[in-house]
Amino acid sequence: MPKAWNVITASVVAATLLAGCGTHTRSAAVSLTPSVSRPGVSSRVTSSSGTPMASSRTPPSGTPTGSVHRGSPAEVQVTQPALSGLQMMAASFPTPQDGFVSGTYSAGRHTAGFVAGTTNGGKTWHPLAHSATAFTSLTFENPRQGWAVGQPASLQQRSTGPQTLFRTVNGGLTWTPVEKVRGSISSVVVTREGAWISESGPCTKTGCAGAVLKQDGATFKRVWSAPGPVLSLALHHTQMTAEVATGTSQSKSLVVQLFTTATGKTWIAGGRIASFPGYGPPSMDAPMSGQLTWTSPNDGLASVFSLGSCSMGGCGISEVTETQNGGARWSPMKSVQIGCQFQPLLAGRGRDVAVAQGVNLAACSGPQTQLFGSTDGGLHFGRRTRWPDTPLMALGMGAGGRLWAVTGGSVIVSHDGGSHWTQAFPAPTPTGLLTLANSRVAYGAGDQSNPAALLKTVDGGTTWRVIGSLGDREAVGIAFPAPGDGWLGAMPLQGEFKTSAALLHTTDGGKRWSAVAGGGTPSHGHTFYPAMRFFSPTHGVWLNLPANCAGSCPAFGATTANGGQTWRVLSSPHVPGNIVSAAILSPHVFLVVTLGILGDPSGIYETTNTGKTWRKILSTPSNLNGAFDVSFPTSRVGYMVVNDVKSPRAENTPQRAVLAILKTTDGGRIWTLHDLPHVPDDWFASISFATTRDGLLATNGTLWKTTDGGRIWREMP
Numbered sequence: 001m002p003k004a005w006n007v008i009t010a011s012v013v014a015a016t017l018l019a020g021c022g023t024h025t026r027s028a029a030v031s032l033t034p035s036v037s038r039p040g041v042s043s044r045v046t047s048s049s050g051t052p053m054a055s056s057r058t059p060p061s062g063t064p065t066g067s068v069h070r071g072s073p074a075e076v077q078v079t080q081p082a083l084s085g086l087q088m089m090a091a092s093f094p095t096p097q098d099g100f101v102s103g104t105y106s107a108g109r110h111t112a113g114f115v116a117g118t119t120n121g122g123k124t125w126h127p128l129a130h131s132a133t134a135f136t137s138l139t140f141e142n143p144r145q146g147w148a149v150g151q152p153a154s155l156q157q158r159s160t161g162p163q164t165l166f167r168t169v170n171g172g173l174t175w176t177p178v179e180k181v182r183g184s185i186s187s188v189v190v191t192r193e194g195a196w197i198s199e200s201g202p203c204t205k206t207g208c209a210g211a212v213l214k215q216d217g218a219t220f221k222r223v224w225s226a227p228g229p230v231l232s233l234a235l236h237h238t239q240m241t242a243e244v245a246t247g248t249s250q251s252k253s254l255v256v257q258l259f260t261t262a263t264g265k266t267w268i269a270g271g272r273i274a275s276f277p278g279y280g281p282p283s284m285d286a287p288m289s290g291q292l293t294w295t296s297p298n299d300g301l302a303s304v305f306s307l308g309s310c311s312m313g314g315c316g317i318s319e320v321t322e323t324q325n326g327g328a329r330w331s332p333m334k335s336v337q338i339g340c341q342f343q344p345l346l347a348g349r350g351r352d353v354a355v356a357q358g359v360n361l362a363a364c365s366g367p368q369t370q371l372f373g374s375t376d377g378g379l380h381f382g383r384r385t386r387w388p389d390t391p392l393m394a395l396g397m398g399a400g401g402r403l404w405a406v407t408g409g410s411v412i413v414s415h416d417g418g419s420h421w422t423q424a425f426p427a428p429t430p431t432g433l434l435t436l437a438n439s440r441v442a443y444g445a446g447d448q449s450n451p452a453a454l455l456k457t458v459d460g461g462t463t464w465r466v467i468g469s470l471g472d473r474e475a476v477g478i479a480f481p482a483p484g485d486g487w488l489g490a491m492p493l494q495g496e497f498k499t500s501a502a503l504l505h506t507t508d509g510g511k512r513w514s515a516v517a518g519g520g521t522p523s524h525g526h527t528f529y530p531a532m533r534f535f536s537p538t539h540g541v542w543l544n545l546p547a548n549c550a551g552s553c554p555a556f557g558a559t560t561a562n563g564g565q566t567w568r569v570l571s572s573p574h575v576p577g578n579i580v581s582a583a584i585l586s587p588h589v590f591l592v593v594t595l596g597i598l599g600d601p602s603g604i605y606e607t608t609n610t611g612k613t614w615r616k617i618l619s620t621p622s623n624l625n626g627a628f629d630v631s632f633p634t635s636r637v638g639y640m641v642v643n644d645v646k647s648p649r650a651e652n653t654p655q656r657a658v659l660a661i662l663k664t665t666d667g668g669r670i671w672t673l674h675d676l677p678h679v680p681d682d683w684f685a686s687i688s689f690a691t692t693r694d695g696l697l698a699t700n701g702t703l704w705k706t707t708d709g710g711r712i713w714r715e716m717p
Helices: none
Strands: 006-009 016-019 067-070 075-077 087-092 099-107 110-118 126-131 133-140 146-152 163-168 176-181 184-191 194-203 208-216 219-225 230-236 239-246 253-261 268-277 288-294 300-306 317-323 345-349 352-358 369-374 382-387 392-397 403-407 411-414 422-425 434-436 442-447 450-457 465-469 473-482 485-492 502-506 530-534 540-544 553-560 568-572 579-584 590-594 603-607 615-619 624-631 638-646 656-664 670-675 685-689 695-699 702-706 712-715
Touching: 087 392, 087 403, 099 133, 099 422, 110 133, 110 422, 133 163, 133 184, 146 184, 163 184, 176 194, 176 219, 184 230, 194 230, 208 230, 208 239, 230 300, 239 288, 239 300, 253 300, 268 300, 268 317, 288 345, 300 345, 300 352, 317 352, 345 392, 352 392, 434 473, 434 685, 434 695, 442 473, 450 473, 473 540, 485 530, 485 540, 530 579, 540 579, 540 590, 579 624, 590 624, 624 656, 624 685, 638 670, 638 685, 638 695
Parallel strands: 067 670, 075 712, 087 133, 230 288, 473 530
Antiparallel strands: 006 016, 087 099, 099 110, 110 126, 133 146, 146 163, 163 176, 184 194, 194 208, 208 219, 230 239, 239 253, 253 268, 288 300, 300 317, 345 352, 352 369, 369 382, 392 403, 403 411, 411 422, 434 442, 442 450, 450 465, 473 485, 485 502, 530 540, 540 553, 553 568, 579 590, 590 603, 603 615, 624 638, 638 656, 656 670, 685 695, 695 702, 702 712
């Protein structure tokens, strides 16, 4: 999807890159005015190359004559509440066919927890349980019996609320609380003798406690008070092993140590997994996490992670180490250190191992998550895949190298050790580009498993299937002038510097794409996020978004009259600066929406002569900002999705924004604003109309459909 501007925000798991997406009338996810602020989001707006956005040297002439009027809110019908505001947390697959997922979803003003299951390998899912408890970890022994770590679903109570171990014996339909711990449950291991759990905390300002508990009938008994927080447990043959963080405020040295026991009563210290001089013990200000896995009697891997504090002598801890002698000695795994890694995740089963490492985009640039795989127990690793915009929350491995991963909004599965992934839950829908060809056929770019994926629906958006992948590119503009005949603008994925932008063509409905020869794309180094429209299979126009130049824009756009065999580049002397979206109304009439920045207010500009001259027809009201995205099914009727900023009613109350659409029936001069209650407000939303009545809206992982011109929106299953 197009990333004309990068907006960076931080999260506990990884710094997540939020970016805008588009098609023939797409936009970037950016703030158009400084009237609303959101915690953790940078206010600096840059182009895709990292340079400040430029303004036009010669402002277009004309006094704006347009206006925006507030209309009544649209009617929004929420049909899948478990998928609106969905936050995935955990998954478990005891067999290739049986799987379970858990997380939270928005229920009005409240947050609730849910568990869902599949019995056919993820083809279909059914709800199992809903409660005020969020399960942050799932461990199933078999399709009937499982364990879960639960805490309050409410975000306000989650950080301070107690953690409880739950058990189910009927496949997740009901859950019984078994044990409430004083700190947090760091791992659950099921053996033939019963379940074991490790405890990290409770923590104070100077340190954290730790313990190991073992199942004794219907209860758990403490079998070891550890010398520090227990980060992870793992069964090594018939012995239980523990990864423990130790240290004192006097020593200013943090050590992660291996401990081993045969019975649980006596624990013997093993090798030092990792050491961090200058760090004090884990505490409330710097909690730690870790993972431990064994791939053979001698080989094992361990990970250590902490956000830490720069005042502690460094800005966080992130390390993966290995042992080849049963845990007596550990050494860093240099082969999978990718730099700037944030939280490493481990998964292993037998000799198959996977290591996922995220990138802290607040500190450095690069692909956000990379996954490395090994088939020899971790002795040699190779990069299997990467996700530019998808931080992983959890990683697990089943038989035959089958992998599953939990993202913020989905569960994705790989059957080949991590090279290729499919979205298992919820059903895949486009996460980027969205183009409605007619009332039933639509195309989309990217899902949670692959940003380079191309998706298609033939039932108006109810179900989607992946029809292909662009490899190292992602779709940033798409048009289908005739059935089977399509055009696509593609840009390299984030972090791919060896791949160039391309204009692609298909004649089989998107299964195979070929690059267009000739002058179809700007020269190397120019931005290429095209708004595209074909008025017939032979006559088409693309406009470059954004027009990141001052004055003359030689790569502003191009036209073809022979089906793409040759292209005539449009030379526009005074393109408005900071364009975020565009609508091609006719071969000669274009509308562009601009970003308000550097003293130049946002607005809508029009050209009637393919860009030779421009006229500003609307100054955008200051209360409208966010992910501008435009779709004009006709030259007169158009729709634009925005954020409608609500002013606070009291002092010291933060502003809030709701998603809204603007509608025009006169070609873009007069607009009516309609709020969209219950539709998740996000930094990116994509809108596409095939007719004046049939439209789709994608935002925050959900898809909404209207068949009456935007008066009623229904959430798609």
